[in-house]
Amino acid sequence: MFDETIITESPVGQRLEMMSNKDAVSYLMFNNKRIDLVAKITIGRSSDNDVVVDNKLASRYHAIIQKIKNAYFIKDNDSTNGTFVNGAIIPKDKYVKLNKGDKVTIGNSSIVIS
Secondary structure (H helix, E strand, O other): OOOOOOOOOOOHHHHHHHOOOOOOOOOOOOOOOEEOOEEEEEOOOOOOOOEEOOOOOOOOEEEEEEEOOEEEEEOOOOOOOOOEEOOOOOOOOEEEEOOOOOEEOOOOOEEEEO
């Protein structure tokens, strides 16, 4: 199966290429644990997520972090209580670029991008 979200030649792929950050992120910190970033990470309350948020304010399948080109982006999966990056709610079903030091908040839980 082909695991590429946006093809480089597409207009969106070209814009994302220009946005690439020199301080690339490589892992998440959650509950004092280091989680290496891979192509796609699911976050939510359900036990089959890559990052399980044990919090009633988190939806079962709350958000995903996905690698697109050389950067990581987060998308809210139409969660009930929303996903926040650095205190600002992100639009539902829109990808938001993550940078080193960003704090993702889901319910009462925080994930730091490192």
